[in-house]
Amino acid sequence: MPDWSEVPKWLMPRPTHEDREFWEGASRSELRIQHCRSCGRHQHYARMLCSHCGKQTVDWVTATGGGTVYSFTVIRQNGVPPFNERVPFVVATIDLDEDGARLIAAMPELDPADARIGMRVRAAFRPAGEQLGFVDFVAAD
């Protein structure tokens, strides 16, 4: 299995005041998303306003990490290091169990032949330096 631990400088997250919580949460193995007090729905990535209802009533919460694959692809060609050495690998669009939140994640440990729409997945975390991290997904047990 290709090594995904290397994080070249250009891929290092550059946290802002707005999204630092997400990247630092990942380094603590927490998937941090936003919940809206007004409409009750969730969103990823961090925003000033709720993208569902438009109210400025969003708070950070920790997601369960569970989700369902809405769609996926197998990346077989990517010219940019380090991805050119990792192909083939699965990238999926995942609907989190928290209503309204969807994200794209790599699934480095999944055999491309086993990828399915509708499969249950859970968040897995990969360090990016000392303080930050990425959120990958793996097949749920």
Added chain:
Amino acid sequence: MQRRVCIVGVGLSDGPVTPELSGVMLEAQSFRRALDDAGLEKDDISGLASAGYGGMHEVALAEYLGLTPRWLESSSVGGSSFEFHAMHAYRAIQNGDVDTVAIVYGNNQLSASGRTLGTGGGGGGGRGGMALPLPMAYEFPTGLTLVGAYAMAAQRHMHEYGTRPEQLASISVQTREHAGRNPNAMYRDPITVDDVMSSRLVADPLHKLDCCVISDGGCCVIMTTEERARDLPRRPVYVRGAAGGTTHHSIAAMADMTRTAAAVSGPKAFAEAGITPADVDMFAMYDSFTYTVLVVLEDLGFAPKGEGGAFVTDNGGNLRLGGALPTNTDGGGLSCTHPGMRGLFLLCEATRQLRGDAGDSQVPGAEIAVAHGSGGWLSTQGTVVLGTEGN
């Protein structure tokens, strides 16, 4: 009383491989050819639109061309930018803000950057330590490519509707057949569904031959009033309706990957034009990937949702000459030319068809054509309805 608006000139640069020409040189060459086609000179141009190079490009282009336009447009919404330009120019000419507009685009994408657009990471091209704009900061670290984003959408369509990769491949095969009649197309040799299916997978389910080419090239389209068009040499092509919209930027935010903003822009533009899908004689569609064509055929109402795969393969291939909807008769982005963005070339090909200038690829008696651009990651959709008569 709104004025009627016509396309009166089109110009294509040399292509599809022009290492000796820069992007702006390609723009200037196609601009000059469109002026000649329209029977106009540069000082007849009072409005200029362009996109693709970042801030103030259309201003720099005006200076380069020796123009002092009083109407400028630079909507930059990806490959469909030029359908938005045509829509905005149409409104501005209708309302008397400007009389004669040139829309210009040229890029030496192939010669300058090679074939990296689709698989060069995230949205294409190296990132060189630049800060990643939202929401791409979350996508690039996953290794997703531009092709991969379209592939995910295609995969979802296959899941929901049983669309088969062979049906997507057929779009590429039929488009190549058109390219075979175009001496300026990049790839002209006939291909089969098996050829597409056995070309390498770039991002499942999209094969290499499901993806558009990367080329060099430029294009210019000139629009003016019906009144002015009467004095010009070419048969005018009327703009009958136009609309656009967006549903998302990154593919992750596309709520339903089987439905684009074309489902809104299409009906709106068709209603304004006073037509239905059955009235359309020829379709110029932004074929960045085979799936782009399939999903937009459905969204515009040429086929019911989920039945795009059957539509393209029925009748021996409905996108062929003689099919229900001859599509991308110049060979499209899949086989002819795609210099980074293709939206303007769609308006050019639709115009050539409606003027009866399409040579061996002519759709006999074509009276209504639709040019439809799709930009970004299926993000922005722009529909322009053209006709041999006004509405």
